[in-house]
Amino acid sequence: MKSKLSSPFAEIPFLNTPIFLVPFLLLSLIYCLIFPNDLRLQSMLAPCNSAPATSTSAHQLAEEAYTAVDLRVLLGVLTRPCSYERRALLRLAYKLQPPPTRAVIDVRFVLCNITTEEDATLVALEIIAHDDILVLNCTENMNDGKTLEFFSAVPRLFGGADDEPAYDYVGKADDDTYYRLAALADTLRGKSRRDAYHGFLWPCGEEKEKDPAVEPFMVGWGYVVSWDVAAWISSAAAEEELRRDAKGPEDMTFAWWLRRAGRGKNVYGEGHRMYEYLDEAWMGGLSCYRHLLVPDTVAVHRLKERILWARTLRFFNATTGLKPSKMYHLN
Ligand SMILES: *[C@@H]1O[C@H](CO)[C@@H](O)[C@H](O)[C@H]1NC(C)=O
Ligand SMILES: *[C@@H]1O[C@H](CO)[C@@H](O)[C@H](O)[C@H]1NC(C)=O
Ligand SMILES: *[C@@H]1O[C@H](CO)[C@@H](O)[C@H](O)[C@H]1NC(C)=O
Numbered sequence: 001m002k003s004k005l006s007s008p009f010a011e012i013p014f015l016n017t018p019i020f021l022v023p024f025l026l027l028s029l030i031y032c033l034i035f036p037n038d039l040r041l042q043s044m045l046a047p048c049n050s051a052p053a054t055s056t057s058a059h060q061l062a063e064e065a066y067t068a069v070d071l072r073v074l075l076g077v078l079t080r081p082c083s084y085e086r087r088a089l090l091r092l093a094y095k096l097q098p099p100p101t102r103a104v105i106d107v108r109f110v111l112c113n114i115t116t117e118e119d120a121t122l123v124a125l126e127i128i129a130h131d132d133i134l135v136l137n138c139t140e141n142m143n144d145g146k147t148l149e150f151f152s153a154v155p156r157l158f159g160g161a162d163d164e165p166a167y168d169y170v171g172k173a174d175d176d177t178y179y180r181l182a183a184l185a186d187t188l189r190g191k192s193r194r195d196a197y198h199g200f201l202w203p204c205g206e207e208k209e210k211d212p213a214v215e216p217f218m219v220g221w222g223y224v225v226s227w228d229v230a231a232w233i234s235s236a237a238a239e240e241e242l243r244r245d246a247k248g249p250e251d252m253t254f255a256w257w258l259r260r261a262g263r264g265k266n267v268y269g270e271g272h273r274m275y276e277y278l279d280e281a282w283m284g285g286l287s288c289y290r291h292l293l294v295p296d297t298v299a300v301h302r303l304k305e306r307i308l309w310a311r312t313l314r315f316f317n318a319t320t321g322l323k324p325s326k327m328y329h330l331n
């Protein structure tokens with residue numbers, strides 16, 4: 001067998017670069033030197049970061065990259081231990097999205113107590129491989145307090161006092177919801193970081209007349225609150241009180257907690273950018289909360305079948321990264 005020789009200069013980026021790329025790399029380096037303050041350009045042109053000037057240490061660079069981030073979001077996808085295929089799909093979907101600019105959105109899968117031998121081993125493997133799972137102290141349920149468990153656990157698990165939160169926002173999503181993280185970051189960036197409650201506001205449009213008495217709430221597909229709201233839910237006094245009222249449809253219940261306590265007063269409904277999936281074939285279902293995929297989507301819900309994920313991911317160009325090769329053909 002032919003063994004691969006490793007070059008002692010492997011760390012020097014230009015030496016491993018195909019010769020025809022060198023002029024471009026040099027040009028972009030010059031660009032970086034001429035426009036040193038344009039952070040956007042610098043982060044777009046990879047060589048700027050991988051060929052640091054000798055006066056800047058790697059540590060300083062890391063620090064700059066960190067401070068350039070001005071928005072941090074924790075998004076918990078509430079799912080069940082047995083949903084292995086859905087988690088695999090969601091991991092792919094989020095990994096292949098273009099990353100948000102100057103924002104970090106950490107996606108975590110949220111489970112209750114693991115109760116079977118099978119899940120104990122298979123979920124352990126997932127944690128070792130991906131480290132993106134939270135197991136809370138609860139029994140698996142939809143409308144029986146898992147949402148409360150999640151929002152109250154996050155401030156405890158991720159630390160950070162109220163004045164120095166680990167994240168600016170905390171959100172939950174269903175496992176049949178596809179958030180577009182860059183769009184979510186962009187929409188949250190301009191919003192209040194205190195007392196915020198973001199999602200798709202119900203009732204919408206024609207639904208308002210059907211039941212005028214219904215108190216508005218963010219539907220459970222996915223909603224986000226500012227860290228102070230999660231910190232409040234996590235506080236001993238609030239948690240004990242909320243625990244008594246944790247049963248019932250989780251999204252309505254959540255809104256009711258906030259309303260009663262005068263929290264989450266900065267209400268941000270996303271309108272047409274959050275919706276339920278609608279296929280061209282079933283146009284009868286068009287409504288204020290359901291329509292065809294649109295390019296400026298923040299989140300689309302009700303992706304319950306593989307084919308709907310496939311169509312959605314293709315619409316958002318997740319497959320354009322596929323390189324032609326003699327190794328495969330996918331028609
Ligand atoms: C977990 O939940 C159970 C039942 O709600 C409770 O009795 C127990 O104290 C909790 N354990 C921890 C470590 O929080
Ligand atoms: C979940 O598991 C923990 C640890 O095994 C146990 O202490 C707790 O009582 C369980 N909680 C529920 C709600 O079943
Ligand atoms: C996907 O890519 C095509 C071709 O570049 C572009 O026209 C379209 O707007 C993109 N779609 C979305 C949702 O960004």
